[in-house]
Amino acid sequence: MKKVLFAIALCAAPVIASADNVGNCGWGTKLFDGSSGPAPQVLAVTTNGTLGNQTFGISSGTSGCTQDGIVKSNWKTSMFIDGNKERLARDMSIGRGETLDSLAHLIGVREEDRAQFNRAAQQNLARIFPSDDVATEQVMMSLKDVLTSDRQLARYAASI
């Protein structure tokens, strides 16, 4: 028997109304888990019919955050975090990795501040991911706090 799990909380209640780049955009990714054994678990990013409106199929939960298949610029960081929570938490725990590098790039962290960024992420993992089912906007808020309280990184807090 197959059941559908919603693996990523999407369209969670918006926590902060003031910032326009956090809120209720999510990838709407679903995990279809098969029973045990060889039946696979499949990630399906559901695409809606395009009906000539947007150029490409869009994922449910992303309308308003994407245009013609592309994530709108003010949503880039939150959509990235939303689609990569597990990988991101893992990279932060190690203090390096491709997902963490990509996040740093999105926030605009300069090369000379990368080591400090990675260190801050590693040391503050518990703050950034305060629970195991944390909402994307919560991750963004706490990451912002962590950056704000770091002298070298404070200037990047505004880009989240």
Add this chain to the structure above:
Amino acid sequence: MIGNDTPSGEPLGVFLVNRPTRLVRWFWLLSLLALVGPASAATNDYLAELTAKSRTLGLHERREWNRLLHYTKNLLLPGVHGLADAPRFYLAVDGKTNPQTELEATLASFFSGVEETDQVQNPQCQFIARFAWLDEQLGFDPARMPRRACKRFEEWRDTLNPQGVSLIFPSAYINNPSSMYGHTLLRIDGKDQDEKTRLLAYAINYAANTNETNGVVFAIKGLFGGYAGAFSMMPYYLKVREYNDLENRDIWEYELNLTAPEIDRLLMHVWELGPVWFDYYFFDENCSYYLLELLEVARPGIDLTSRFRWWAIPADTVRAVVEQQGMLKRTHYRPSNATLIQHRLGLMNDSERSLAFRISLGRVEPEDPRLSALPAPQQARVLELGHDYLNYVRATGRKPVAEPAALARELLLARSRIDAATDDPPVAAPEVRPDQGHGTSRLAFAAGRRDGANFVELRGRPTYHDLMDADGGYARGAQIEFFDFGVRHYDGDIGSRMEDVTPVRIISIAPRNEFFQPLSWKFDTGWARRRIADGSEPLVFGVHGATGLAWVVPDPFRSTTLVYAFIESTAQVDQRLDSGFALGAGPSLGVQCDLTSRWRTAAYLTGQRFFAGDTDTTWSGGLRQRYTLDTNHALRLDLSHDRQEKQSWNTALIALDWYF
């Protein structure tokens, strides 16, 4: 069935139900004319002039036009037909079969005065690749045909900020019938990314639009074009997550050498195809086929698709692209989560492995003294592996502990408190890439002796790989064969006969260890010779399946020796059987070992007790050898002993395999 990949997405709603009809196209044309509005005399003159010029130049016969409109030659009748199935893609009433009227209708549409909004586009923008090419050929006069700004397209292209294009090949996934040959997609690499931030690139994927989660239904329906195929775009990180983390498939990335104008043409055409769908056929008009068409549009001089008229196996399409002179810039290998775990297991000692295993199941706390006794880098490695393995188990749908997400977080927190790096070497890319393995079709020329009669044999296999073939570029332990058949000519009474025909044979031999506990399995169906009571050997139809276990055992050859055991069952149906059928079951054992990198040897023993219908006890045992001469040639030697209906015989066969 070939390389579609995971079903994704919802049906295209209304459009799927109402397939494009002539009526729809008429409406479209009428609305198009309405959009163009009351044409002025000047417009009519210029349109007539452009049309005449296009006829003189024979533009509708040009390869570029035919590629852009996805025309393909009819199989029997003269002429062409377009592959796109969305009504708005062909503007002329008979545009799907008439490149000339389509070209002229396209020219007419470019005079449209429609303003671009979030909902609609001017035809100059909607068909921007056609516009660009026709403009190049005819030199549109902006004074006589006002040029429209394509803001949405420009924004889209600016965001992609393209610098290069990569062909992405997630390798095979045998447990899903729609992915067992792998899959291909394109990635648009941005100027603002580098090797460390490639996750931020966008992927262009072509797939069947469906919510079908039953792989078998999906595969069968897909064989007959039962789904609409469409292009979609998403950030590459979603694809990496899907393949690497959830399906545990290694990804190969082929960075291509395309010039800036070629990339521009490709993107303009992708833009045109965004809202279009094509009937999806697993075998030929599948994911890989349409990516080749995109590359043909990018570089009109190359022919990639014509050899894939009947089927397009993803690995073969990669080969076709890479074979183009100077097309491949470099490759990059992205190991799956399971591959990473296996790699790190190989770097650890027994006590570290068992500690990581117990930590991942919550049986040992991260604060356990056995862990803190280790040097910091080893502690880090044990925790990282424990976490990765826990996530692997979660991705396979199992729940090893009550709160797996909470445990995963706890392990990461413990890891974050260790200020040391593991410095493990990265996973080395396999020596042979998927495009460098043996050809996917095979012919074998054999001679041998069976039960006292000499024979020669011709064996053919359209696709794809068996357990004795060289593994380079393929997944080891995964055998996928379609329509394998053998014809023999025997000296003496038997003469020439079909020996066996097997429409489908799939075997998955997946070794187990403490961390991975997959089941191995087999399935095949087809016709094979069976000795019956009167001593004759009719071609009997049968279905055969098996479930089993496999392990890797240490061997002196420093290779991986596989041993496996199955419980097999067989159902046979034939009117020449006394009861018309036979049902059997029994065990089988096998071992497979590489003596050198070229020489593989395998032994097997199978016993079946046919307990219903025609009863019998059969045995079969043998020794097989394969010696690789070069990528596409190998020698085989098979020795076997069979017992059926209380008669026994030996067979010896030597064969030359030719892959192409």
